[in-house]
Amino acid sequence: MNDKTDRTDQAIDSGRREFIGVAAGVGAAMVAPGVILHAVAATPRSQPVSSDVRWGLLVDTAKCADGCSACVEACNEENGLNLQTKPERESDLKWDAQKSVWIRKVKLQDNQTGRITNLPMMCQHCEHPPCVDVCPTGASFKRADGIVMVDRHLCIGCRYCMMACPYKARSFIHDELQGQLTAVPRGKGCVESCNLCVHRRDYGEASTACVDACAAEGHHAIVFGDLKDPNSPINQKLRELPSRQIREDLELNTGVRYSGV
Known part of the structure; x- marks a missing residue:
């Protein structure tokens, strides 16, 4: 494998990572006909449920x-x-x-x-x-x-x-x-x-x-x-x-x- 091939592969990998990052950050992404993934704006619970409250x-x-x-x-x-x-x-x-x-x-x-x-x-x-x-x-x-x-x-x-x-x-x-x-x-x-x-x-x-x-x-x-x-x-x-x-x-x-x- 020559240097030109290595540079091409690296560019493709970089492009893939950039695309994945952008896709993960959008509010809603179409993944299949009629199917939409919605991102939730609020932050989900990060701590276990506590008995300190009822x-x-x-x-x-x-x-x-x-x-x-x-x-x-x-x-x-x-x-x-x-x-x-x-x-x-x-x-x-x-x-x-x-x-x-x-x-x-x-x-x-x-x-x-x-x-x-x-x-x-x-x-x-x-x-x-x-x-x-x-x-x-x-x-x-x-x-x-x-x-x-x-x-x-x-x-x-x-x-x-x-x-x-x-x-x-x-x-x-x-x-x-x-x-x-x-x-x-x-x-x-x-x-x-x-x-x-x-x-x-x-x-x-x-x-x-x-x-x-x-x-x-x-x-x-x-x-x-x-x-x-x-x-x-x-x-x-x-x-x-x-x-x-x-x-x-x-x-x-x-x-x-x-x-x-």
């Missing part, structure tokens, strides 16, 4: 408006649930019963006074989650920061967790998905539920989709924050408002609290 929600039911579904719609859009499509030949009744729902609006009625309370119901992110206890594969787990999640790679679809959850907070994906978001991977045969917008947590964002949507509607009924930080917004509100857990008798120490119930 994420939770406080819902002020006095501010939760009857007929408002802003939190539900925002959750659906944030997590790609709005991309669900009803399979052909499936009845509306069956579809309504089986489609994934991470937040649902419910009404509670006091049997003595008849008073009706509106509230959003989602995974309660228990300190002692029954779904984790019954899962045979470890797919249901609780992170160090208190967020209860499902590992879709370990989930075998047995749905024991759905039976164990006293809040009916989990959904099962029955059909092939037509669309999903990169930040929120989902899959047929897996169980899923509210994860407190964990993708936001891991990119250092300070809120959740439901909280943002409720605030945008002017209700400000949902507060998110660190239950272990005495100065966090959620703890400031908890000092102002009497609150309780749904099904306190189960002693699950939920991460979601409600006032006015």
Whole structure:
């Protein structure tokens, strides 16, 4: 091999490295027909999840408006649930019963006074989650920061967790998905539920989709924050408002609290 060949090879290698560097730095690159890779502007988590924090929600039911579904719609859009499509030949009744729902609006009625309370119901992110206890594969787990999640790679679809959850907070994906978001991977045969917008947590964002949507509607009924930080917004509100857990008798120490119930 002569010097001219060596110089040519070096030039080709240099050009390849330059091209790779440029391609890695662009915001979006077309890698195949119809496929686009998007770069994320925010910086992802660089440190392990810590038990120094415990994420939770406080819902002020006095501010939760009857007929408002802003939190539900925002959750659906944030997590790609709005991309669900009803399979052909499936009845509306069956579809309504089986489609994934991470937040649902419910009404509670006091049997003595008849008073009706509106509230959003989602995974309660228990300190002692029954779904984790019954899962045979470890797919249901609780992170160090208190967020209860499902590992879709370990989930075998047995749905024991759905039976164990006293809040009916989990959904099962029955059909092939037509669309999903990169930040929120989902899959047929897996169980899923509210994860407190964990993708936001891991990119250092300070809120959740439901909280943002409720605030945008002017209700400000949902507060998110660190239950272990005495100065966090959620703890400031908890000092102002009497609150309780749904099904306190189960002693699950939920991460979601409600006032006015």
